[in-house]
Amino acid sequence: MSATILDGRATKDAIFDELRPRVARLAEQGHTPGLATVLVGDDPGSQSYVRAKHNDCAKVGIKSIRKDLPADVSQADVEAVLDELNADPACTGYIVQLPLPKHLDAGPLLERIAPAKDADGLHPISLGRLVLGEEAPLPCTPRGIIELLHRYDVPLNGAQVAVVGRGITVGRPIGLLLTRRSENATVTLCHTGTKDLAAEVHRADVVIAAAGKPHLITADMVKPGAAVLDVGVTRTDAGLAGDVHPDVVQVAGFLSPNPGGVGPMTRAMLLTNVVEAAERNVG
Numbered sequence: 366m367s368a369t370i371l372d373g374r375a376t377k378d379a380i381f382d383e384l385r386p387r388v389a390r391l392a393e394q395g396h397t398p399g400l401a402t403v404l405v406g407d408d409p410g411s412q413s414y415v416r417a418k419h420n421d422c423a424k425v426g427i428k429s430i431r432k433d434l435p436a437d438v439s440q441a442d443v444e445a446v447l448d449e450l451n452a453d454p455a456c457t458g459y460i461v462q463l464p465l466p467k468h469l470d471a472g473p474l475l476e477r478i479a480p481a482k483d484a485d486g487l488h489p490i491s492l493g494r495l496v497l498g499e500e501a502p503l504p505c506t507p508r509g510i511i512e513l514l515h516r517y518d519v520p521l522n523g524a525q526v527a528v529v530g531r532g533i534t535v536g537r538p539i540g541l542l543l544t545r546r547s548e549n550a551t552v553t554l555c556h557t558g559t560k561d562l563a564a565e566v567h568r569a570d571v572v573i574a575a576a577g578k579p580h581l582i583t584a585d586m587v588k589p590g591a592a593v594l595d596v597g598v599t600r601t602d603a604g605l606a607g608d609v610h611p612d613v614v615q616v617a618g619f620l621s622p623n624p625g626g627v628g629p630m631t632r633a634m635l636l637t638n639v640v641e642a643a644e645r646n647v648g
């Protein structure tokens with residue numbers, strides 16, 4: 366038996382089909398949504414992600430604005446660009462592409478994003494609202510994971526979920542989404558201090574592997590029939606490697622591969638956050 370593949374690319378395309386008429390309606394009302402990206406430096410990986418986001422915008426009719434800054438840009442000059450985007454009515458939402466060069470202090474820059482324009486859902490106010498159960502833009506990767514599970518009817522009500530990794534973009538916030546009444550899962554957050562990772566993973570109905578350690582989750586650790594989502598990705602000498610060993614497809618009931626899973630879903634949720642922000646602005 367081989368797992369049902371949770372196809373992030375096809376699901377992203379379906380979500381784009383749903384966004385397109387919403388964007389057209391906003392445009393008719395004179396409120397075409399606009400997504401801006403702030404990219405510092407010339408890291409090829411970051412450039413390729415940013416390019417993909419602009420291509421996505423063109424596919425659904427969202428206007429996109431690029432702010433590409435040199436690797437040695439000063440903190441004050443980045444701040445000035447953020448202030449400009451905060452004031453620009455054509456910019457509905459924006460992201461600061463991470464990671465930033467070491468000489469920049471990321472925290473104060475991310476806090477300078479106007480919360481109403483936080484397309485990533487990673488502003489402290491957005492994360493605080495998520496904890497409080499108040500409406501706010503949701504972090505794109507966790508939201509994309511849950512959307513993918515819902516669209517493939519993977520049961521979450523009462524499910525035992527093992528999240529592996531405590532990073533700010535995925536591991537830390539996703540438990541907050543999964544334990545809402547609307548999802549109703551039970552979540553264990555595993556990390557490098559977890560005593561028996563294999564045991565935690567083995568009792569899980571859903572495994573979210575976001576540790577950034579190649580092939581950390583092996584087939585013997587997975588309960589037969591479980592849903593496994595490969596979120597982490599590492600550049601190795603042999604190419605890109607996910608957190609999930611390829612043999613897991615023989616044991617899992619559902620598998621979100623990497624690439625082709627959560628990455629495209631992250632981009633679909635980024636555009637969804639921007640469309641929702643534009644709809645809020647129209648009222």
Ligand SMILES: Nc1nc(=O)c2c([nH]1)NC[C@@H]1CN(c3ccc(C(=O)N[C@@H](CCC(=O)O)C(=O)O)cc3)C=[N+]21
Pocket residue numbers: 413414417460461462463464485505623624625626627628629630631632
């Ligand atoms: N402020 C900020 N927000 C982010 O959301 C953010 C970020 N910074 N920095 C980097 C990470 C990484 N990330 C990805 C998004 C999509 C794919 C994606 O679509 N990947 C495709 C493959 C793309 C390709 O082939 O190049 C896939 O998995 O199939 C990957 C990675 C967003 N991030």
Ligand SMILES: [Mg+2]
Pocket residue numbers: 505631632635
């Ligand atoms: Mg993204």
